[in-house]
Amino acid sequence: MTFTSKDLPGVGTKYEMDTESGDRIMMVYMEKGGGVQLYVESGDGIESASARLTPFESRRIGNVLTGAVLEADEEEISVVFSALSDLSIKVHTYHLNERVDGKRLLDLQIRSKTGATVVAVSRRGESQVNPPADFVFLKGDSVLVIGESEQLKRFEEEFIKP
Numbered sequence: 431m432t433f434t435s436k437d438l439p440g441v442g443t444k445y446e447m448d449t450e451s452g453d454r455i456m457m458v459y460m461e462k463g464g465g466v467q468l469y470v471e472s473g474d475g476i477e478s479a480s481a482r483l484t485p486f487e488s489r490r491i492g493n494v495l496t497g498a499v500l501e502a503d504e505e506e507i508s509v510v511f512s513a514l515s516d517l518s519i520k521v522h523t524y525h526l527n528e529r530v531d532g533k534r535l536l537d538l539q540i541r542s543k544t545g546a547t548v549v550a551v552s553r554r555g556e557s558q559v560n561p562p563a564d565f566v567f568l569k570g571d572s573v574l575v576i577g578e579s580e581q582l583k584r585f586e587e588e589f590i591k592p
Contacts, residue, residue, distance in 0.1 A: 432446075432447065432448045433445070433446070433447045434446050434447075438458065440461075441458065441460065441461065442458055442459045442460045442461040442462075443458070443459045444456065444457070444458045444459075445457045445458075445459070449473075451473060452472075452473025452474075453470065453471065453472055453473050454470070454471045454473075455468075455469070455470050456468070456469040456470075456471075457469075463485070464485040464488075465482060465483055465484050465485055465487075465488065466482075466483045466487075466488045467480065467481075467482050467483075468480065468481045468482075468483060468491075509521070517578075518578065518579070519576060519577070519578065520576070520577060520578065520579060520582055521549075521574060521575070521576050522574075522575050522576075522582055523572055523573065523574055523575075524572065524573050524575060524585075524586070524589075524590055525570065525571075525572055526567055526568070526569060526570065526571045526572070526573060526589075526590075527569055527590065527592070528569050529589055529590070529592075530567045530569075530589055531567065531568055531569040532566060532567070532568070533566065533567055534563070534564055534565065534566050534567075535548065535561055535562070535563055535564070535565045535566075535567070536563035536564060538567075538589065540585065540588075540589065543584070543588055544577070544581050544582075544584035544585040544588055544589075545577055545578070545580075545581035545584065546575050546576065546577035546581040546582055546584065546585040547575065547576050547577060548561060548573050548574070548575055549574050549575070549576050550573070550574040551565065551567070551571050551572070551573050551574075552571065552572040552573075552574075553568065553570075553571050553572075
């Protein structure tokens with residue numbers, strides 16, 4: 431398997447990989463717009479395919495290739511650090527419903543009840559990292575929550591499930 435990269439002035443960077451099965455994958459990361467052009471050629475040279483991906487689509491493909499779990503409306507990524515191999519941290523997004531509508535982060539006591547931590551909130555395309563204790567949630571907000579599997583399960587049971 432070989433992997434090479436080449437700078438394409440004014441265009442971006444071209445990456446090529448020959449797989450063990452003899453196929454070739456080429457990706458061109460575009461400087462302007464951040465999208466990717468993806469090309470795949472079969473080892474026998476008979477079949478080929480190409481696709482142009484937006485930055486969002488490129489990140490989705492990257493998540494799949496690195497083993498992140500993707501769901502239809504929510505995403506979850508598990509992270510295991512080599513120095514802390516016994517610790518598996520999950521980062522999960524949730525869409526909030528009426529259970530927390532109009533309630534302050536402080537009043538919900540999410541961390542003390544579940545062990546999980548809300549690290550960001552997105553509302554109508556605007557995100558806030560580390561929302562303050564007096565932050566008021568609205569139905570439809572998306573939240574980024576971090577914790578261990580059991581902590582996220584408790585969060586779902588307490589604040590998400592009807």
